Amino acid sequence: MIDILKPVIILFFCILWMIYLIDLHIYFTISVLRKQPLTPVVPMRPLYWTRIIVTSPPPEIIAADEVEQEALWHKLEEANIENINEFTDLFSRQIVERKPPKKKAEQTSKQQAMKILDSKRSQNVGILASSLHVDFSEIENAIYNFDTSVISLEALQQIYEVRATKEEIEKIRGHVEAKPEVPLDKPEQFLHELAEIPNFADRIACFMFQSEFEDGISTIDSKLNNLKSTCEFIMTSENLKKVFSIILALGNYMNGGNRTRGQADGFGLEILPKLRDVKSKDSSVTLLHFIIRTYMKGLPDPLATDIPLPIPEPGDIDRASAVEFEDIETDLKQLQKDFSICQKKTEKVIASSNEEHLQPFKEKMEAFLTEGQKQLTDEFDNLEECKQKFLTVMKFYQYVPKGTKISEVPPKDFFALWSPFCKEFKDIWKKEQQRVMKEKVQEAKRKQEEKKKSLTVKTVKKEEGGLKSKLQKMLKMDDRSNSFT
Known part of the structure; x- marks a missing residue:
């Protein structure tokens, strides 16, 4: 019999313990509230x-730097x-009468210039060189002196990006040494002149950075x-x-x-x-x-x-x-x-x-x-x-x-x-x-x-028997008597 009741007794005490903890939590929560209850x-x-x-902890345990x-x-x-x-008035709860839910319905010429670059590469370099519209000396000045008054930094960056690769410059210099009488095509000449500027790439890289x-x-x-x-x-x-x-x-x-x-x-x-x-x-x-x-x-x-x-x-x-x-x-x-x-x-x-x-x-x-x-x-x-x-x-x-x-x-x-x-x-x-x-x-x-309405003037008639009227009459009589004398 005791063995049968044992689980029930344990469950009963567990429920009592939970109720105690809940009450304890509510007690301590209420005890730390700083504000009085408010009832709208x-x-x-x-x-x-x-x-x-x-x-709030006691003042003595709060560090000065906190x-x-x-x-x-x-x-x-x-x-x-x-x-x-x-x-x-605005935010009071509106009383809404609950209506019974409705059932939803069921629903279902001259000497030819030497070309070394491939055609696409040559075209890209040529377009850039032509678009600058400046003498090469201006490019040199910009690179040596950090001067962007004539050539912008964006243009210098474009020049840096089309610079010759190691293989391209070796081929271009090889041709210049072997056949100096045969001129380079404009794109190749442009890259060759750039390569002749000492530390050209490093100078522009520093400038751009x-x-x-x-x-x-x-x-x-x-x-x-x-x-x-x-x-x-x-x-x-x-x-x-x-x-x-x-x-x-x-x-x-x-x-x-x-x-x-x-x-x-x-x-x-x-x-x-x-x-x-x-x-x-x-x-x-x-x-x-x-x-x-x-x-x-x-x-x-x-x-x-x-x-x-x-x-x-x-x-x-x-x-x-x-x-x-x-x-x-x-x-x-x-x-x-x-x-x-x-x-x-x-x-x-x-x-x-x-x-x-x-x-x-x-x-x-x-x-x-x-x-x-x-x-x-x-x-x-x-x-x-x-x-x-x-x-x-x-x-x-x-x-x-x-x-x-x-x-x-x-x-x-x-x-x-x-x-x-x-x-x-x-x-x-x-x-x-x-x-x-x-x-x-x-x-x-x-x-x-409202101000316009208040400024309406009311006309008042003079009273014939008033004090002012009597004085005026007396003055007129005095004037007449003086004129006779």
Whole structure:
């Protein structure tokens, strides 16, 4: 008998233990909530966010260097919503009578010039040489003096790309030595003259790399600096904090009385792109519209031209989202590798050039290499600083990634939550400003019409028996008596 009851007894105690754990969890959850329960005057539409509860450790165990990295929700207070009655009316839960489901219906000449190149290769070189429209001396000047005033860098790059191969130049020089009386065809002559410039290929390669390096460094620097400034903005902007305090206040009001979503100290960023989808009971306005209107009502003049957008620019968010730390690190390492190759080519040209053709190549390249090495070092440091800044901003918002460590989250995952929110916010922001402007114009017209009505003059007739009339008569009588005397 005992053996038969044993599984039932074990099951009974297991159920009791689970009930105890649930009650314990609820007790500790309630005990750490900083905010008092809130009960809206009427049932509200819920806002399905991820509630964040702040559990502050005692001050003495917080390290001094951690103060600046304290999460947003530790200090952010809910905004005072003055138009809460309007909000309650708009976003209260609409009572819908459930109708019984309907059953769905079932459904189913002169001396010929020497040609050495093949015809296609000859044609390509000939077209380029003819398209330059300059004497060959100008090409020499550009290569020796880094002068692109006559021949552009793009043209020099094209010249570099059509340069003769080792086999081609050997054949061309062999013909010149064997039969100097037989002229070379124009394409072959062009390649021959290029090959006669000392270190022609290395000089142009160094020249082109300068431009490529500057473009590459500038692109990387722009990406990283935009990411840093965007992270800085969303951590320090007081205007953005004001927007978030409004979201927090409205969300807690909507979730009032709910034990898992109410009394929140903060919210997961996953709710940001969903704010535009929460509509009022008559679908006339979204929650994001109401948030923006509430923010604008707190401004001294919502139409002032110097009022900044309180959220990051959508373009900045998109550029930050496109940053891939691994790709940038790869690009920097490739630049560093190409930089070392350029350095070796520079040393080779300097070592083999005669005094006549040494400058300004030596001076310009040495200056470039010194500055370039500094820029590379700065950008590697910049990359590490950006990684740390990005990690800090995720911790600031207590962002919890799915299926990966926070240190491995790419910017695109984090900023994907911001991008639709910022785009929609900016669009509504502009429309709300236009709406406010229209209301002000209508108000001004109304006041003007009222003023016109008030200026209507009423004509009043003089009373014959009045004091003024009597005085006038007395004066006239005096005048007459004086005239008789």
